[in-house]
Amino acid sequence: MLKLKKEPIKNVKLWIVLGVLFLLSVPWYLPVGSYKPIIFGLPYWGWIIILDSIAISATITYAFLFLWKVEGEDTNTKGDE
């Protein structure tokens, strides 16, 4: 029988971090219409959004790997792959 030892939804810190990154992932806090400097063809705010998205992916990866723990029998005898 499988038992959940840890689940990501119950981790308050995770949701605070994700919440902040979520708010930063849309450029409401930057001056409308601004785009300079352009670095490698991407306006400065595009870099901010990309970096923020990388941070979101990293946080979600961390949550899946370390904040989700189960205990117990979890192999499928029927599994053929």
Next chain:
Amino acid sequence: MVQDLAFGGWSGILIMIVYGLIMLLIGFLTFLKNKNVRESNDEYYLGGRGLSVMVLFFTFYATQYSGNTIIGYAPTGYRMGFEWLQSVTFMILVIGGYLLFAPRLYVLGKKFKFITPTDWLEKRFRSKGITILGSILMLYGLGNYLLEQFVAVGQGVAGLTGGTIPYQVGVVFFIIIMLIYSWLGGMRSVAYTDTMQGIALLIGVFVLLVGSIVYFGGLPTATDYMQAYAPEKLGVPESNGIVGWFSMLLLVFIGASIYPHAIQRIFAAKSVKTLKKSFTAMVWMPFITTGVVFIVGIIGINAFPGLDTFESEKLVGMMANVIASQNALFYWAMVLLFGGIIAAIISTADSVLLTFSSIISKDLYGRYINPNATEPKQIFVGKIIGIISVAILLVIAWYPPATLYQIFVLKFELLVQIAPAFILGLYWKRLHTKSVFVGMIVGTILSAAMTFANYTPFGIFSGLWGLFINLVICVVGSLLFTVSRSEEEAVDKVIGL
């Protein structure tokens, strides 16, 4: 969308036949290896709950990214400019949405042997109303999703073959292939073909990027052009763009992860470890999929300036056409691209159809119409109703009704209405069953009405308004009405882990 592609002809037909044959071969090999596949729902619809990391990852990938990810997202990038960077973030958030429920649902799915998402609703609420309404919402949403794929595959084939193969023949050819391999091996066939199709999609996306950069110039060239001629697509968006962006992210975060065919893949995972690894790989895929398609759309601004909305829908076809005419290498690269687009569409359609059939055969037929039916009988009924539904959808795809067209647009707006029941039900023992049911109905009606009226107050999508009302009814109803002690104990037996 891509009908007027001039290259193609015989090479297009060739690659289509090769694709079809490979898919059939995969289906046939799966059948030979697993002859008992049609004996039980577990085997047919979930691949015996034994999908490994690689297969599970690719079936998630090829299912989440459809043909529209290439042929629809590039034009959106073209029209919106850098604001469309949101397509990277929202694809990440789809996977983030699984953090809300996948860990718990996986454990429950193992414990109670869930096959379909409805199994969970039935176990949790034991309410005929919620089970049937949930099933109908899922079937309706999935049906329209399937319809969209059928329309897209026809246009893709017509584009790929330069019109040599008419739209209808292309659709029928791929649907027959899809039905055969799904029937031969169920979820296993679908997942194995998804692996091949996912790889084709990735190759296609990169081939398009390389071709665009080599021929039209890279991102710096495009932004130079935008500075001079389209600064509004380069700068930080204005407030209505910001609101649309936020509401898109929110809707996708809560809604897209509960696509029924995605949920079935949680049940089909071999172990927690496989599921974790697949999710963590998926969370990085937007950068090399929607991110790349976004760049192609931006390059398009410089390559084909001044297209209106309708013309811009053909952007990928126009770019591929020019790139293909450069030399033999690029010509074959573009043939690969269109193969990748078709693979992306078929891989989404097959998964949707399998889930569609499972809900009909197990949830509606097996539970209410003929509770004594054996599992092979249920699977058989699912296949037959699957064909009938496909036939009806094809008629609609070819003869779109002029007046009621909007009812075929509703997908996500309806699917998302099961989210409160689905997610809150996992954690909240006092969630009040009747309030959940009323919330689902009101949310559905409101979203549908607002979609028909094209009414989006404050720039927030109709599906999100419906979801909001739905959620308020669920929460307020549960706080106002008490749940009986016996009921609470029964729920505790299910979700008290």
